[in-house]
Amino acid sequence: MTATDDLTAQGVAWDLEPLLPAPSDEGLDALLDAAGELASQLEGTRGRVAALDGPGLAEFMRNLAEVHDLVGRAASYAGLDFATDTTDPVRGARMQRIEERATAIGTRLLFFDLEWAELPDEQVEGLLADPELEFARHHLRSARRYRPHLLTEPEEVILNEKSVTGRSAFERLFEEQVSALEVQLDGETVPLETALARLHVPDRDARRTAAESITHGLQPGLRTRAFVLNTLMADKATDDRLRHYGSWIANRNLSNEASDESVQALVDAVQRRYDIPQRWYALKARLLGLDRIADYDRMASVADVDAEVGWHAAQELVLDAYASFSGELADTAQHFFNGSWIDAPTRPGKRPGAFCAYTVPSHHPYLLLNWTAHRRDVLTLAHELGHGLHAYLARPQGIFHQTTPLTLAETASVFGETVTFGRLLEQVNDPQERLALLASNLEDQIATVFRQIAMNRFEDAIHTARRQEGELSVERFGELWAASQTAMLGEAVEVTDGYRTWWSYIPHFIGTPGYVYAYAYGQLLALSVYAQYEARGPEFVPQYLDLLRAGGSMAPEDLGKLVDVDLADPQFWDRGLDIIERRLDETIAAAEAAGRV
Numbered sequence: 001m002t003a004t005d006d007l008t009a010q011g012v013a014w015d016l017e018p019l020l021p022a023p024s025d026e027g028l029d030a031l032l033d034a035a036g037e038l039a040s041q042l043e044g045t046r047g048r049v050a051a052l053d054g055p056g057l058a059e060f061m062r063n064l065a066e067v068h069d070l071v072g073r074a075a076s077y078a079g080l081d082f083a084t085d086t087t088d089p090v091r092g093a094r095m096q097r098i099e100e101r102a103t104a105i106g107t108r109l110l111f112f113d114l115e116w117a118e119l120p121d122e123q124v125e126g127l128l129a130d131p132e133l134e135f136a137r138h139h140l141r142s143a144r145r146y147r148p149h150l151l152t153e154p155e156e157v158i159l160n161e162k163s164v165t166g167r168s169a170f171e172r173l174f175e176e177q178v179s180a181l182e183v184q185l186d187g188e189t190v191p192l193e194t195a196l197a198r199l200h201v202p203d204r205d206a207r208r209t210a211a212e213s214i215t216h217g218l219q220p221g222l223r224t225r226a227f228v229l230n231t232l233m234a235d236k237a238t239d240d241r242l243r244h245y246g247s248w249i250a251n252r253n254l255s256n257e258a259s260d261e262s263v264q265a266l267v268d269a270v271q272r273r274y275d276i277p278q279r280w281y282a283l284k285a286r287l288l289g290l291d292r293i294a295d296y297d298r299m300a301s302v303a304d305v306d307a308e309v310g311w312h313a314a315q316e317l318v319l320d321a322y323a324s325f326s327g328e329l330a331d332t333a334q335h336f337f338n339g340s341w342i343d344a345p346t347r348p349g350k351r352p353g354a355f356c357a358y359t360v361p362s363h364h365p366y367l368l369l370n371w372t373a374h375r376r377d378v379l380t381l382a383h384e385l386g387h388g389l390h391a392y393l394a395r396p397q398g399i400f401h402q403t404t405p406l407t408l409a410e411t412a413s414v415f416g417e418t419v420t421f422g423r424l425l426e427q428v429n430d431p432q433e434r435l436a437l438l439a440s441n442l443e444d445q446i447a448t449v450f451r452q453i454a455m456n457r458f459e460d461a462i463h464t465a466r467r468q469e470g471e472l473s474v475e476r477f478g479e480l481w482a483a484s485q486t487a488m489l490g491e492a493v494e495v496t497d498g499y500r501t502w503w504s505y506i507p508h509f510i511g512t513p514g515y516v517y518a519y520a521y522g523q524l525l526a527l528s529v530y531a532q533y534e535a536r537g538p539e540f541v542p543q544y545l546d547l548l549r550a551g552g553s554m555a556p557e558d559l560g561k562l563v564d565v566d567l568a569d570p571q572f573w574d575r576g577l578d579i580i581e582r583r584l585d586e587t588i589a590a591a592e593a594a595g596r597v
């Protein structure tokens with residue numbers, strides 16, 4: 001690997017073939033044929049779920065897990081392969097084909113959820129007492145929480161089948177539109193992701209130019225993207241009405257196993273502390289030598305130089321950080337680098353951002369990055385690796401219990417990122433660099449907690465407005481976006497007119513409405529967990545690993561108890577927020593020590 005290749009992480013790519021029993025389409029069809037046959041057998045239980053005894057139910061669930069595994073392999077392959085080049089029509093058509101076949105199989109098995117939901121509580125508890133059902137117990141119990149919101153089987157079948165050409169199709173249209181966005185920068189055409197990375201550079205003119213180019217680049221297709229969002233919000237409103245959900249967020253909270261009250265308490269607590277980002281951005285203006293910063297200055301590096309980090313140095317640093325905490329985690333993390341489980345370079349048409357795909361417990365997770373060799377990319381790597389380790393350690397839980405609810409999904413990622421950050425900070429003695437590092441961490445906290453809650457307020461505003469006012473114009477979206485951002489940024493930051501369209505590339509609003517508060521939830525939870533590690537040291541590590549291994553096998557409050565965290569405590573959110581405020585104070589002190597204010 002040359003020095004340039006190391007900076008671009010050239011050649012760090014996935015090997016997806018092990019997901020399949022045979023190459024490409026042949027392997028995909030083999031998986032889905034097998035899943036289809038097994039589904040046919042399971043259909044024999046239709047109308048007889050109430051008659052199953054404990055061992056019978058366990059047998060049914062083992063086969064159902066196998067169907068999920070086969071379908072999950074095929075869907076993971078098609079989806080990940082598509083993510084590497086979303087502009088390739090062959091990959092797109094393949095993913096669509098797999099999704100259609102997977103949906104057809106899922107539709108045939110819908111009867112189980114509906115019949116299961118119909119059973120009386122007493123019978124359910126009797127069945128779940130069977131020790132053979134441990135691998136599915138929490139899943140089966142919590143599946144019944146949707147009981148009041150389920151429709152009749154024929155209705156569910158129609159909604160499920162029509163979703164392929166309805167919601168899913170609109171989601172894909174949005175994804176393709178966003179991936180096709182291009183920005184003109186320095187006379188070159190670059191992907192949106194590359195232009196967004198430019199907002200971190202120290203030179204203000206370069207940032208302003210980049211922001212203006214991004215605003216310009218967001219124009220093509222803006223009305224189409226607004227239409228897609230309008231359509232999906234209306235679709236959701238219909239769904240929520242038919243299923244008797246009291247608010248736009250109620251369904252998300254239920255799927256997170258979080259009460260409406262606890263989520264509202266989180267949102268209120270974060271909004272009450274909006275002074276934290278405002279104090280930071282006021283200080284940042286002084287650090288940048290400005291009276292007041294603008295939206296495009298928020299991510300500016302406060303360092304004079306933005307050092308580039310090579311892929312190998314990043315790998316070493318992150319593994320070292322994980323090793324400082326747990327040798328077992330570091331050893332497991334090594335597999336991700338050696339086994340082609342990471343796709344790192346930026347490429348035209350590749351899905352932007354970063355994510356971890358759990359795939360299925362009989363395989364291993366994959367990480368997607370868009371490596372641009374900035375220091376924050378190291379923390380992104382540590383973050384996604386945290387997700388990957390969580391997924392990997394929870395594999396023995398099986399397909400029903402591997403995945404945590406969204407609100408706990410960020411725990412391991414934030415934890416790993418925090419450990420890596422601590423490692424980075426230890427290595428830095430220069431006061432300017434120390435300031436830069438603390439500032440960038442503080443800004444990550446602000447982005448994860450305050451920005452996500454501001455985005456949650458935007459979602460709240462648009463879903464409410466869509467239900468009350470009908471279809472929203474691009475201008476109305478812009479108004480509500482600016483208002484939600486200004487509420488958080490206060491007088492400290494100028495929100496420019498150009499910024500009003502920047503909601504229009506964010507995939508969460510489309511694919512997983514209501515998702516974003518989970519970042520704040522997970523961050524504040526993870527910070528509290530990390531604070532315990534700081535206070536108790538190595539003796540805490542086994543408890544933490546138990547939490548990761550538990551995956552989603554318990555309710556969130558019970559998972560919290562594994563690491564002595566009480567999610568029902570109304571003061572809980574403020575504890576995490578206090579930690580962020582302390583980080584702000586440290587950063588202010590570092591700015592003074594560096595002679596910058």
Ligand SMILES: [Zn+2]
Nearest residue numbers: 383387410413
């Ligand atoms: Zn994450």
